[in-house]
Amino acid sequence: MNNKRALVTGGNRGIGFAIAQGLLAQGYEVIITARSIDSASKAAEKLSEKAISLELDVSDDRSIDRAIAVLTQQIDRLDVLINNAGIYPDKQVDSLTISRELLNTAMQTNTFGVIQMVQACLPLLEKSADARIINVSSGMGALDSLTTTATSYSLSKLALNGATVMLSQSLKAKNIVINAMCPGWVRTDMGGASADRSPEQGADTAIWLATEASHSETGKFWRDRKVISF
Template sequence: MESTQKKRALITGGNRGIGLAIAQGLAAKGYEVIITSRSLDNAQQAAAKLQSKVIPIELDVTDDRSINQVVETLRQQIDQLDVLINNAGIYPDDGINILTISRELLDSTMNANAFGPIRMVQAFLPLLAKSPDARVINVSSGYGALEDLSADVPSYCLSKLALNGATIMLAQALHSKGIVVNSVCPGWVRTDMGGASAPRSPEQGADTAIWLATDAPRNINGKFLRDRQVVSF
């Protein structure tokens, strides 16, 4: 019966760090999880760590052909998607600032961190629209808040600022379809990106995203959250 069907969640960049912690948290809540990575082998290795039904799949969010192929593949396996978590991203700003960064690096970071999530929502909209409780969570950063922009982290800050703006616009555009869209700051987390000195574990970084995907009130929409609280964009 439809009412007993497990909910499904897709997490981009779900093979490590915060993405894997989100996948583990949702699997523990009974969700069927789809883990994507730019490497199928990495996605499969991550899937093996979860003691539940997991679909590992290769996906590059900067490549529309890759996104479209994944949609076509998954449409043969699933009839709806309940949660889309846009977690994949890059942080390439070491040793540069807003005065030295190249157009090429700005392009590549914006493409991965902001345009990728927009295209994911567009491509998966038919599957999301079939869910009675569809939720989209964009994993952003405090660096994407206006008050925390840093000239020393130029492409990452601008891409997350754009992602937060896209969150507002996607929530507006999808409101009539009953699809909730929010962005989340996971905090400074011990990952390959965050480094070993970060104060938060991946599980702590994943908590708000998991909550937004599952139990958060649906009237929280088009917002930016940290530690389950709405904060300023």
């Protein structure tokens, strides 16, 4: 057991649950967050008696602050932050019909929530000798793969990729690495039953970035353990 600690947002199902499962298998202590404590607790019970459950809504700064305040009373440092929580709110809209409200909803969760999580967790991450942050992004956020049929999702992931680059510049002096990764098309509630990857396959690169990748790798976009273009 390596006694390292990882926090996984949206870890109660899908890719987040698979990431948490993989980290636990490698000896990490894992904190599972979800928007409701019931969902987080049920997921933690399925994973391990050592998993910690935490109520946290990444779209709400007050929820983030409350959760990290509670967590700070339980742990003395955080080694890995996995920003996995995300939404796909685009339904029957495109770039010509989407509302400002829908765009804002996606950005608040998928982009701004990640930035806020990094800021809130920074004091705990700074106490780790090998702090790593992984942002679960999407190929639909790459410049050459933007799609009008998922306007808010694509734009929020494009912005998340940009935020990853900017955060990497700010965090370099603190010796904290941060990367974005694309899990591929995964069989989850978001990806649907027709997707060609299992949650475990989708989680692989995030787990690798959290545990094995060189600490010198930062500010990059990954898929299948290889760098891809933003």
